[in-house]
Amino acid sequence: MQETPFQTIGRAPRIGIIGGGQLARMTAGAALQLGCELAILERSEGAPASRIVAEVIHGDWDDPKMLLKLASRVDVLTLENEFVDANSLAKVEDAGHKLWPTSATMRLIQDKLLQKEAMAKAGLKTARFKATPNREAVAEAGAEFGWPLVLKARRNGYDGKGNHTVRSEKDIEEAWTALRGDSNGLYAEEFCPFAAELAIIVTRARNGELAVYPLVESVQKNHICHLTKAPAGHPEDVTRKAMEAAQRAISAIEGVGSFGVEMFLTRGNEILINELAPRVHNTGHYTIEGCECSQFENHVRAILGWPLGSTRMTAPAAVMVNLLGDSKGPGMPSGLTNALSVPGAYIHIYGKTSSNKGRKMGHVTALGSSVEEALAKAQRAAEYLKFGQS
Amino acid sequence: MQETPFQTIGRAPRIGIIGGGQLARMTAGAALQLGCELAILERSEGAPASRIVAEVIHGDWDDPKMLLKLASRVDVLTLENEFVDANSLAKVEDAGHKLWPTSATMRLIQDKLLQKEAMAKAGLKTARFKATPNREAVAEAGAEFGWPLVLKARRNGYDGKGNHTVRSEKDIEEAWTALRGDSNGLYAEEFCPFAAELAIIVTRARNGELAVYPLVESVQKNHICHLTKAPAGHPEDVTRKAMEAAQRAISAIEGVGSFGVEMFLTRGNEILINELAPRVHNTGHYTIEGCECSQFENHVRAILGWPLGSTRMTAPAAVMVNLLGDSKGPGMPSGLTNALSVPGAYIHIYGKTSSNKGRKMGHVTALGSSVEEALAKAQRAAEYLKFGQS
DSSP, X not given: OOOOHHHHXXXXXXXXXXXXXXXXXXXXXXXXXXXXXXXXXXXXXTOGGGGTSSEEEESOTTOHHHHHHHHHTOSEEEESXXXXXXXXXXXXXXXXXXXXXXXXXXXXXHSHHHHHHHHHHTTOOOOOEEXXXXXXHHHHHHHHHOSSEEEEESSSOBTTBTEEEEOSGGGHHHHHHHTTTTTSOEEEEEOOOEEEEEEEEEEEOTTSOEEEOOOXXXXXXXXXXXXXXXXXXXXXXXXXXXXXXXHHHHHHTTOOEEEEEEEEEETTSOEEEEEEESSOOGGGTTHHHHBSSOHHHHHHHHHHTOOOOOXXXXXXXXXXXXXXXXXXXXXSOBSHHHHHTSTTEEEEEOOOSEEOTTOEEEEEEEEESSHHHHHHHHHHHHHHOBSSXX | OOOXXXXXXSSOOEEEEEOOSHHHHHHHHHXXXXXXXXXXXXXXXXXXGGGTSSEEEEXXXXXXXXXXXXXXXXSEEEESOSOSXXXXXXXXXXXXXXXSSOHHHHHHHHSHHHHHHHHHHTTOOOOOEEEOSSHHHHHHHHHHHOSSEEEEXXXXXXXXXXXXEEOSGGGHHHHHHXXXXXXXXXXXXEOOOEEEEEEEEEEEOTXXXXXXXXXXXXXXXXTEEEEEXXXXXXXXXXXXHHHHHHHHHHHHTTOOEEEXXXXXXXXXXOEEEEEEESSOOGGGTTHHHHBSSOHHHHHHHHHTTOOOOOOOBSSXXXXXXXXXXXXXXXXXXXXXXXXXXXXXXXXXXXXXXXXXXXXXXXXXXXXXXXXXXHHHXXXXXXXXXXXXXX
């Protein structure tokens, strides 16, 4: 086996993460365990990852100067969100720095229309979609796909923000205005009544090697991931199709690192690729305790050119429940002592300076001999934990 | 259930750790997951825990001024080694700060003669021992226990340092000189030919509640823990006796936090308490992946007055193999890519600035359906990892 550069430089590899939220924090935890050193670039004070890394550079992600400053302090750069401007990232690469995933991958993913086109080009199924440079194109999409359809911003959407359901031609104006279609690029997607929302984490190494995690079912509340159940428990052929599609999707965009692949299972048992996330993903948090090598550790391995780890589950089932803020308040929850009394519930508090309605403040994972058992345990602990209520 | 102060202060609890080695680092990792903030007091630059905590105070552990400085920044203090002067610790408590374990517990443990006396007073079996204020007392101990016996420093011994086997009366002078008996307090212990070295981690809460981990067998090489096998696999009555003794030992010294209890299993199937460590312990590193709540997380829970977590194993067996330095060299090992290719091996690199012969640089844990399976996996990965050879 070929030794990577990080074997022979005789010191700890240094990883720079663009962004300092909980994804950076959990990635840092995995990297530290393998002896790496870390730095982050983050706008705000007291961000979750700032408490776990040796070096925090305060500044703007989209500012190429700040990106270059971070890059100059580390051996390899990575990111925890898909919103960093691909042109700025390209400048960092042009200056000779290593970035994974690459700016080319980021460019494809951060524009959802390009992302969809890349999936189609790779022969992967998605809901039908169409560029809508103007209102007329939305009407054409409606005629083509039928109503309702979903009008989406090409960029910067997340957790349901940037989407608008259009029920008929006369709703177009409202949706166009709400999404500010005159200044934002939009596209239209066929409305897709699904049987289930599925997700898979795929880690792809620099040499193209793939590690694929179990198929999970993700349950959303108000367009935000509420819980994930692993394994999803669908028939073997569905599981196989989903795992194949997820791996092909990440190979198609030449992704390096851990990626979230969100999919729809249609009522006809078809798998449609819904959305790719070029980073560790909320639907993979269960892998910290639930798999032999977590999505975070595999991300670190991938970007350092190290061999990928085993994605085997450590128990028959794992369930993760998100902890969202109820309202403005402190970053620590009430009910912690009760939650800590639930045996086998793994409680993660992200250490944010404050809570807000809908803000991701932590999560709980539980393992079990069945999804039902793990779900009951995780939910029991999660129900005690309240952020912002008092 | 009563809410603790840390429930109601509306912010993250702050923990101060006296010392910044790998034990502080792993404790910090567990504390961060629960949303805590951390500071350490550490003499040297670039210590393992300094890369994972928000605040590093550089200074001497034994200096009450530095201890008070750390204490003033945090809600609760704890320590990662048994060598911090108990009188200095008492000054911190006298100033109104919370320290767990207390200076009283530390005083009992850091003097091994007092420790042995505390065990005897609690009705727990140990090898026979005797204070030896002078050479004559060593001769008397030999007459009483028979030869050989072990002459030991009352303080500051670890990993076999501070012990000397005395084969006969004419060896007394050599041992006395080697251990500098004229300036160091010494005591004599009966030589104890054991069938196995066993260890148990016990966590004791501030309210006296106990969490006890599985009985493990610890295999030493050159007086340093080489590997631990969990469970130890001894007959049920031996296991029960050992678990009872370990819990009684920690209750006897009113310990708060996680403690290592090292025991001998005699050839007559008796359990003798060998030594207590007032801190998380090398024989408990397997609990990170091997138990539902690790010794580190339970230590954090205990010192914060939070409920203790489940010590149930996550797999039928767990084996931990220590990674020791071979010689002077970098803190990152060679062979890492090969080791990372062993599926299911959990690799921990402590991030020390350099390796030295015998220095603890990391460890590998593996789980399995049997100790044999876990051992093979952990050893396979550990054998690749070399620190300091090149």
